[in-house]
Amino acid sequence: MEIRITRTRNPKKKPDENSLVFGHDFTDHMFIMNYTQGEGWHDPRVEPYGPLQLDPSTMVFHYAQETFEGLKAYKTDSGDIQLFRAKDNAARLNQSNERMCIPTLDEEDVIQAIATLVKVDQDWIPKAEGTSLYIRPFVIATDPFVGVKASSTYLFMIILSPVGAYYKEGISPVKIYVEDKYVRAVPGGIGFAKTGGNYAASLMAQVEAGKKGYSQVLWLDGIERKYVEEVGTSNVFCRVGNKIYTPPLQGSILSGITRDSAIKLLRSWDIEVIEERFTIEQLFEWHRKGELQEVFATGTAAVISPIGALSWQDNEITINNNEIGQLSQRLYNSITKIQNGQLEDSFSWITSI
Amino acid sequence: MEIRITRTRNPKKKPDENSLVFGHDFTDHMFIMNYTQGEGWHDPRVEPYGPLQLDPSTMVFHYAQETFEGLKAYKTDSGDIQLFRAKDNAARLNQSNERMCIPTLDEEDVIQAIATLVKVDQDWIPKAEGTSLYIRPFVIATDPFVGVKASSTYLFMIILSPVGAYYKEGISPVKIYVEDKYVRAVPGGIGFAKTGGNYAASLMAQVEAGKKGYSQVLWLDGIERKYVEEVGTSNVFCRVGNKIYTPPLQGSILSGITRDSAIKLLRSWDIEVIEERFTIEQLFEWHRKGELQEVFATGTAAVISPIGALSWQDNEITINNNEIGQLSQRLYNSITKIQNGQLEDSFSWITSI
Incomplete structure (x- = not known):
């Protein structure tokens, strides 16, 4: 899969690594790919992080045809970037997609998309003890239609959020x-x-x-x-x-x-x-x-x-x-x-x- | 409730009354009202129908905290506009909101919002046999946050769609x-x-x-x-x-x-x-x-x-x-x-x- 990359001209200020809150800050870029019936998944791209423009009749707002995943990327002491169990997340995303009548994705493409986006935003991976880069792939139904059916168009997106240790004082009961x-x-x-x-x-x-x-x-x-x-x-x-x-x-x-x-x-x-x-x-x-x-x-x-x-x-x-x-x-x-x-x-x- | 009205300068061409499809065409305007924790529901307005701008982390895309209703407006032979059981729809919207941890709406306000929007777009109410104006009120969670909790911000919206008889040849088994x-x-x-x-x-x-x-x-x-x-x-x-x-x-x-x-x-x-x-x-x-x-x-x-x-x-x-x-x-x-x-x-x- 060839992923088109458009880099931001206005990088954001990164939050302090020692006071990260879970799921509040997002990086400079996002991954998007479209699905259209007949054409399949197409136009994979990394773009500057920014709002989606969606018609108010968009199906996800009304019928919740949507799936997501959650995984993390880490920077090792030697500076390598590693994803934890990305293949399993890609496989589970497809299990969710099948149940929700959403067209499945090529699991290799999902991993490539995650890896590409994480590399573009690698400076956002925090290094402090217990921190990581949370990765949120998700799919939403985008037909502008008010009626109960499986959508014929979708967006697959990935956004990234630097996160702190879930429990600030270490794990506690x-x-x-x-x-x-x-x-x-x-x-x-x-x-x-x-x-x-x-x-x-x-x-x-x-x-x-x-x-x-x-x-x-x-x-x-x-x-x-x-x-x-x-x-x-x-x-x-x-x-x-x-x-x-x-x-x-x-x-x-x-x-x-x-x-x-x-x-x-x-x-x-x-x-x-x-x-x-x-x-x-x-x-x-x-x-x-x-x-x-x-x-x-x-x-x-x-x-x-x-x-x-x-x-x-x-x-x-x-x-x-x-x-x-x-x-x-x-x-x-x-x-x-x-x-x-x-x-x-x-x-x-x-x-x- | 005082509803601010901004009329469109580019009215759309209305679809043919005799070939209306359910839920595909939307009128020239929409109703929007915001909720913010502390401030409550505020800023009710009718605006030209158009896309929403939402951050990709918006909670409704991930956790489906959303409710909706469906009802219809009709034009009588004498030209009056009437809503069918609007009070019951407003009450049921609140029952759904309560279950989904969404702040309830004033039911009189909901009916006023529907009535105001329908009056602004009254030329869209079709008159052909079996047709009506379908009204879709809905609420979506809008916090830009990736974590499972009830959102602290919401949008309440109403959109309108002129619809034909559900079964074109009359009701059939x-x-x-x-x-x-x-x-x-x-x-x-x-x-x-x-x-x-x-x-x-x-x-x-x-x-x-x-x-x-x-x-x-x-x-x-x-x-x-x-x-x-x-x-x-x-x-x-x-x-x-x-x-x-x-x-x-x-x-x-x-x-x-x-x-x-x-x-x-x-x-x-x-x-x-x-x-x-x-x-x-x-x-x-x-x-x-x-x-x-x-x-x-x-x-x-x-x-x-x-x-x-x-x-x-x-x-x-x-x-x-x-x-x-x-x-x-x-x-x-x-x-x-x-x-x-x-x-x-x-x-x-x-x-x-």
């Missing part, structure tokens, strides 16, 4: 509210796709949990309302004795790439990982019996979030004395060190660009 | 596929809200049904996959003997305004309407016993869509010889005649402007 009123997703729905509707559907529970003093919600399955599914927009793991439990991917759960990284690392350390459904009652029972050693969530933004407290139906339990668990910490250290080049990439997760 | 693989919504989710995510989630089933030769799908409940819920984006009714069955509103079903109009009209005709859950098996059983006289869907776009055939797990049944049922026709005639002023508005559904 969060308090989670077990949601038993609202439902995020069910089998047969769109829960496994990275599409706006899932996130919009989750806002109310997040807001209500926030008012009660919790950082996030733990989602139960939408059918029986008892099986543990996700935490906020992250996957969830429990350490019970020396075994790790995590819910299996069964259509309603996002196939987290950090989830997969955690599973592969844990297994490489000879720790048993059991991908089986378990109930919230079971989780509380593990705690009652003193077997629940760690609970943590995995996601691109925070990598590993230890869960220090869980509230369910007026019962609140404290996990691991509200301290970071040993495995949570080990996973966090290993993943971030592979990401920034301080640890060997023995799983071939890195794309050097 | 459609073939429907009973969907048993994909799920649209479950209790605890967002199914009752008019928000993009529900429509995006429905596309795949619609596309697959289309490939099999069906116009739309009939959705079953997402929990037991047996109760009848909706047809496409419409509510569904069955006439069994002289009784009418329709699924009750239990969180996963959109509270259709045409649904409510149909129920109120039927009851005013002394026809029993039973809002109770029924299974797809029950529906096929009614057919087997020769009791299923009519099945029809209700929605703003088509008003009444008779269903002529239903396919479920390799069984296809033909309903009422694939002809329009007597009650379907009577409802269609009554609702459209109230809408265009040819029948008395005994339910106070009309807002004259």
Whole structure:
């Protein structure tokens, strides 16, 4: 794919690396490619970062036909730039696209587009401890038409945001509210796709949990309302004795790439990982019996979030004395060190660009 | 509310009234109002219809925090302009907004905004048989921020589209596929809200049904996959003997305004309407016993869509010889005649402007 590059004449002032906020600052350029029925994906280009002009009838505003991804680029101590699991993100973008009736992209082209844009804006990759360049590829439906159908035109775009450590004081345990009123997703729905509707559907529970003093919600399955599914927009793991439990991917759960990284690392350390459904009652029972050693969530933004407290139906339990668990910490250290080049990439997760 | 009006200097050529397509043409003006946290909704204005300028990080592109409504304006034979059930649409917009964590609007302001915009573009209201001016109010989240939270800024907009009769040859029965693989919504989710995510989630089933030769799908409940819920984006009714069955509103079903109009009209005709859950098996059983006289869907776009055939797990049944049922026709005639002023508005559904 030949990508046309138009450089900005007005580069922005870069934010201070030590006070970066997640998702607020964007770099000097963006990648755009168009899709038109018949013509396919075409006109890949890097342009100065700037606003989109869209007709108010544009379908994405009305029917949310949209998908996205999230990944990060890092600058190693030797100055190399590396992407973490870009191939997996490109593959997942296409899984989301298929579910949402959006034409799939050539996955090599997606990686090339990311690499090209990151290289153009490489001076924006922050170097301070815990920082990285967050990469947001996304697709939106652009037909100017008010009626429910799959759009015949789309934009695929990539924007970049220098981000700080998700938790400024390093990773620290969060308090989670077990949601038993609202439902995020069910089998047969769109829960496994990275599409706006899932996130919009989750806002109310997040807001209500926030008012009660919790950082996030733990989602139960939408059918029986008892099986543990996700935490906020992250996957969830429990350490019970020396075994790790995590819910299996069964259509309603996002196939987290950090989830997969955690599973592969844990297994490489000879720790048993059991991908089986378990109930919230079971989780509380593990705690009652003193077997629940760690609970943590995995996601691109925070990598590993230890869960220090869980509230369910007026019962609140404290996990691991509200301290970071040993495995949570080990996973966090290993993943971030592979990401920034301080640890060997023995799983071939890195794309050097 | 004081609405600032800026008129276009370049009015567009109006499309031919007799070949209008649904949702393709838009009028000369649009309504916009901004929301900013702290300041609330402000700066209501009518402007020349034109593109929005939005940062690529705008939240609606990523997290689908968006709501919309659909209603119609009609010109009566005497030249009056009337809106159909505008108050109910304004109320439902707020129900959707609440579920999606979008600040609610003053419902009187919404009606005033619609009335003002329709009056500015009143020459666009088509007069041919079966035509109307479709009104699309919608709200989108506009924070330039890549992170999952409720936005702190929004746009409320209204656009107008002159539309033809949904079915060019009058109402004619459609073939429907009973969907048993994909799920649209479950209790605890967002199914009752008019928000993009529900429509995006429905596309795949619609596309697959289309490939099999069906116009739309009939959705079953997402929990037991047996109760009848909706047809496409419409509510569904069955006439069994002289009784009418329709699924009750239990969180996963959109509270259709045409649904409510149909129920109120039927009851005013002394026809029993039973809002109770029924299974797809029950529906096929009614057919087997020769009791299923009519099945029809209700929605703003088509008003009444008779269903002529239903396919479920390799069984296809033909309903009422694939002809329009007597009650379907009577409802269609009554609702459209109230809408265009040819029948008395005994339910106070009309807002004259």
